[in-house]
Amino acid sequence: MNTFLQVLLAATVLVSSASSSTLRGSTVRDQDESQSHYQRALRELSSFVPESEHHRHLTEETKCRLYLQVIDYPPTEEHPRGYSVDEWICFLRLDDEYNSDIDSSHPLYVDIVDPESVDGNVIVGTARSGFSTLLVSEAILDVKQPKMYIPRHAQVKVVDNDDDDDNHDDNDNDNSAYNYNNDNDSLAAGHISIGHLGTHQDINDYNSNSNNNQRRTSTTSAVTGNLKTLVVRVTAIDSEVTAKPNQLFDNIFTDDSCLATQYKACSYGKLTMQPYKGTTVDNQPINGIVDVKVGVKLAKNDDVKNLQYHAVTETYKAMGGAMPHSEIDLVLFCFPPGSGGWAAYAMVNERFSYYNNEACSSVSAQLHEVGHNLGLGHSGGGKTHYDDTTGFMGESYNEDDTHMCFNPAKNYQLGWYDDKVVDYNPLTHRDAVRTFVVNGVSDYKNSISKANIVVRLEMPDKTEDFYIGFNRKTGINRDTKGDGDRITVVRKEIGLPKEYGMSVKHAALSIGQFHVLENFNNEQNRSIRIKYDTNTNNGRDATITITDITRANEVPIPCAEYVVELKTDNFPNDNSWVIIEDGGTGQSYGANPEYNEKNKLYTTTVCLPYNTNYKFEIVDTYKDGLCCDQGDGYFRALDPDGVQLFAGGSYDPKDFQVEEFKFSVGAGPQNQNQLPTNPPVPCKDRKGKFNWSGNGKKKWRNCRWILRRKKCDKSDKNGKQLWMHCPKKCGRCSAR
Numbered sequence: 001m002n003t004f005l006q007v008l009l010a011a012t013v014l015v016s017s018a019s020s021s022t023l024r025g026s027t028v029r030d031q032d033e034s035q036s037h038y039q040r041a042l043r044e045l046s047s048f049v050p051e052s053e054h055h056r057h058l059t060e061e062t063k064c065r066l067y068l069q070v071i072d073y074p075p076t077e078e079h080p081r082g083y084s085v086d087e088w089i090c091f092l093r094l095d096d097e098y099n100s101d102i103d104s105s106h107p108l109y110v111d112i113v114d115p116e117s118v119d120g121n122v123i124v125g126t127a128r129s130g131f132s133t134l135l136v137s138e139a140i141l142d143v144k145q146p147k148m149y150i151p152r153h154a155q156v157k158v159v160d161n162d163d164d165d166d167n168h169d170d171n172d173n174d175n176s177a178y179n180y181n182n183d184n185d186s187l188a189a190g191h192i193s194i195g196h197l198g199t200h201q202d203i204n205d206y207n208s209n210s211n212n213n214q215r216r217t218s219t220t221s222a223v224t225g226n227l228k229t230l231v232v233r234v235t236a237i238d239s240e241v242t243a244k245p246n247q248l249f250d251n252i253f254t255d256d257s258c259l260a261t262q263y264k265a266c267s268y269g270k271l272t273m274q275p276y277k278g279t280t281v282d283n284q285p286i287n288g289i290v291d292v293k294v295g296v297k298l299a300k301n302d303d304v305k306n307l308q309y310h311a312v313t314e315t316y317k318a319m320g321g322a323m324p325h326s327e328i329d330l331v332l333f334c335f336p337p338g339s340g341g342w343a344a345y346a347m348v349n350e351r352f353s354y355y356n357n358e359a360c361s362s363v364s365a366q367l368h369e370v371g372h373n374l375g376l377g378h379s380g381g382g383k384t385h386y387d388d389t390t391g392f393m394g395e396s397y398n399e400d401d402t403h404m405c406f407n408p409a410k411n412y413q414l415g416w417y418d419d420k421v422v423d424y425n426p427l428t429h430r431d432a433v434r435t436f437v438v439n440g441v442s443d444y445k446n447s448i449s450k451a452n453i454v455v456r457l458e459m460p461d462k463t464e465d466f467y468i469g470f471n472r473k474t475g476i477n478r479d480t481k482g483d484g485d486r487i488t489v490v491r492k493e494i495g496l497p498k499e500y501g502m503s504v505k506h507a508a509l510s511i512g513q514f515h516v517l518e519n520f521n522n523e524q525n526r527s528i529r530i531k532y533d534t535n536t537n538n539g540r541d542a543t544i545t546i547t548d549i550t551r552a553n554e555v556p557i558p559c560a561e562y563v564v565e566l567k568t569d570n571f572p573n574d575n576s577w578v579i580i581e582d583g584g585t586g587q588s589y590g591a592n593p594e595y596n597e598k599n600k601l602y603t604t605t606v607c608l609p610y611n612t613n614y615k616f617e618i619v620d621t622y623k624d625g626l627c628c629d630q631g632d633g634y635f636r637a638l639d640p641d642g643v644q645l646f647a648g649g650s651y652d653p654k655d656f657q658v659e660e661f662k663f664s665v666g667a668g669p670q671n672q673n674q675l676p677t678n679p680p681v682p683c684k685d686r687k688g689k690f691n692w693s694g695n696g697k698k699k700w701r702n703c704r705w706i707l708r709r710k711k712c713d714k715s716d717k718n719g720k721q722l723w724m725h726c727p728k729k730c731g732r733c734s735a736r
């Protein structure tokens, strides 16, 4: 369940002002004596607050910095890619008066329990992790859990820290026991500095522009720097992390692909992590890793929050005064096994991340969780938060080495490739049709000058921009898990371009394929087509065309429908094919879909222009063909009459790495080789509904439906292909 989205949806209903809002409570707390208040609050919260000796009743206005914590769970039967739970926590500075057994410099991260909301999250409204402050007039704090229970009658307010700056002087004179102090380093810099700098810049831009009701333009701020990183290896009374300290050091700082090396590789040295060097209070030297023992028996208690509380407390004790943000930029807690079925979790725009034993050594878990620290949201797809497996913010893998980077939306946000990023509004650019050369992140340094790593399709009236990139499977990105060597199109679902927010993958295109974005920028019948045209320079340069279909006034290219069938063997990922023009421009006209299921027949239709020679190239990366040691796979091509042109695999059992077949498509029917005479026929879709069914049954549908149901290549009752009724929607127009 996407709690964070729900929070935001609820927030848009609840509040209209973006930065400061009172979520509930309209009366100032009366001055009754505090004991009766406490009893009243306890009564009200009785079903939520367990009995405890560690309760504190907060009666002064309490302020705390709000953070989103994202908990990642490993795959289950119900959730084959895993799932995540979002929770808001609050960062309090404890006063000795309230908690004498904890070092006063020790910050406390408390869960917020709000009986008004189902999941305890609605209370935070429009909060932005690391930038917003929660103010409550009254609460019960359980310092040992730790949790903050907020009674219904309490006043609750969320303010952006930007606004709060005006009130600094007031705060300092405040008697509040839980006042956060902006002069104190450990709190003022309540999130990691790079996230702070990068995001702050954007917020200022956004605020200044929003007065004019305009979208801000992108900034050049980037997530860069050298982060001093501390790994805390936590040992419980009865459980120890499997990896020894020296193994852990290798797995996080020095391996071929690990937290430090892969961030350095993906950012081209702009973001590095260096082991924190210092000493413990006992004068033990620290080189990146500190061992911390906690008095917790996991066999008795598998509550990770309890383990976290003790681990953080003991770490602050062990480090003495060396925990401020100015000293340490990232803290990775490696927990011993036995604290539940979670995989890892992290705070957004803050420096803490937590790993469940094996996850400590998983490079994808490290990059993913620290990605949250740096302000990155998940990369989802069709079904879950993790379905976009092209980069680290999708599913994580228990692997020691994974050479992969991030998807186009994250690449834009991270800002590492800003000199090769373009912001493009296809509706207003002077040309209705534009081509872009797109390179993968692994080619950033050797790309041609006009190539881009990210093309951002700006929607001026909406925040959900689209981002296009080339997921080239090579070099630093050679282990990308999904859609290798494809053009991917992702949309940022929430958040400004450089802010936290989830992205969702909308398309992954092979050569010749296209994707149409309908009603672009909320404009009725305004469609933008993204087509992956060609690939040149040994796989490096992907050329795409972005077309404003409405303005392009296109005419259809006459073509004939051919079919390529491929039945996979036991290794579906080994095979790929492409149909290119033989001679001439070498233009590509079709390519395989992603083959990921074993022993399955895939049917792909390609429309090939008339009067052209073609070459079909099929590749088996394992060099053993499609038949017969590893299953009975095959491939074959059929012409528009269903006649087989060529075939292989079980039709012609042999090993191969590359096979090539040449064929020609002759002149089309009705003199279609003569292109339209002047004036050209405008490329228009048929209006309204028409009977599309080829089997005699009456089925009345419009072109929009035809595209959505992928019926473009079906035939109507007269045998005419449906795309001929709907050339625009089906993308069969060519620019004049």
Ligand SMILES: [Zn+2]
Pocket (backbone or CB within 6 Å): 070, 071, 072, 084, 368, 372, 378
């Ligand atoms: Zn996550």
